[in-house]
Amino acid sequence: MSDLSLDKLLKKAENKLQNVHEIVQEKAYELIRQAYKESIFIVITEGFRSIEQQHKLYSQGRTTPGSIVTNAKGGYSYHNYGLAIDIALLDNNGEVDWTIDRRWNKAGEVGKRIGLEWGGDWKSLKDYPHFQYTFGLSLSELRSGKKPEKQTEKVSRVLIEYGDRGNQVQLIQRMLIHLGYSLFGGADGIFGSSTLKAVKAFQQALYLQVDGIVGPKTLEKLYGNFNKTMF
Ligand SMILES: [Zn+2]
Known part of the structure; x- marks a missing residue:
């Protein structure tokens, strides 16, 4: 009987989640946690795959020995x-168990609940083990070099106000835009009158002191609401 504690499963996942986008990592851990509550034991078998590795995988069964495992170049x-x-799912003895049964649908449901797209829903070639989070980016956009925005930077200064410039202003602007506030110059890193207006509107909507200054309380609410829309 192997150790099927949640800690063990989370620990096991770490290795395979290397080089996976931070937000996708978070979701993977959440998937493991939520599924665990339903006695479904998840291990991650694959995360990041380089383009080179993908080429090799695509060759398998076509120009190299083995059977075809992917349609993606x-x-x-x-x-x-x-x-x-x-x-992959583990049985009660901790062995990988590929039987497609209701546990897979359950895992798929859990994944979708936390915002992942599930390969088991695909019409043509069902891919039960597969989950993805695209940030709304198509594969051709990704191939052309587009990247999901990083949400991991933190604003470190205490007060950010009218007239300020820089990365921290830009980060605040991005969050405001994401939350539906329109900014005249976009996220340009300049705290001008349009940003001031948006900050005030945000503060008003959240019953904060409407002073147009981004201090700790406004920041906390910004992050909180922003994260809610991301997860
Ligand atoms: Zn996959």
């Missing part, structure tokens, strides 16, 4: 951008 899988994971 290098650059044509979300795995190549760290935005997809594959899972």
Whole structure:
């Protein structure tokens, strides 16, 4: 009987989640946690796959020995951008169990609940172990070099106000835009009158002191609401 504690499963996942986008990592851990509550034991079998590795995989069964395992050439899988994971389920003895049964549907449901797209829903070629999170980016956009925005930077200064410039202003602007506030110059890193107006509107909507200054309380609400829309 192997150790099927949640900690063990989370620990096991770490290795395979290397080079996977941070937000997708978070979702993978959440998937493991939520499924665990339903006695479904998930291991991650694959995360990031380089374009080179994908090419090799695509060759298998075509120009190299073995059977065909993928229809995606290098650059044509979300795995190549760290935005997809594959899972396997363990039975009560901790052995990988590929029987397709209701546990897979359950795992799929859990994944979708936390915002992942599930390969088991695909019409043509069902891919039960596969989950992805695309940030709304198509594969051709990713191939052309587009990247999901990083949400991991943190604003460190205490007060940000009218007239300020720089990365921290830009980060605040991005969050405001994401939350539906329109900014005249976009996220240009300049705290001008349009940003001031948006900050005040945000503060008003959240019953904060409407002073147009981004201090700790406004920041906390910004992050909180922003994260809610991301997860
Ligand atoms: Zn996959």
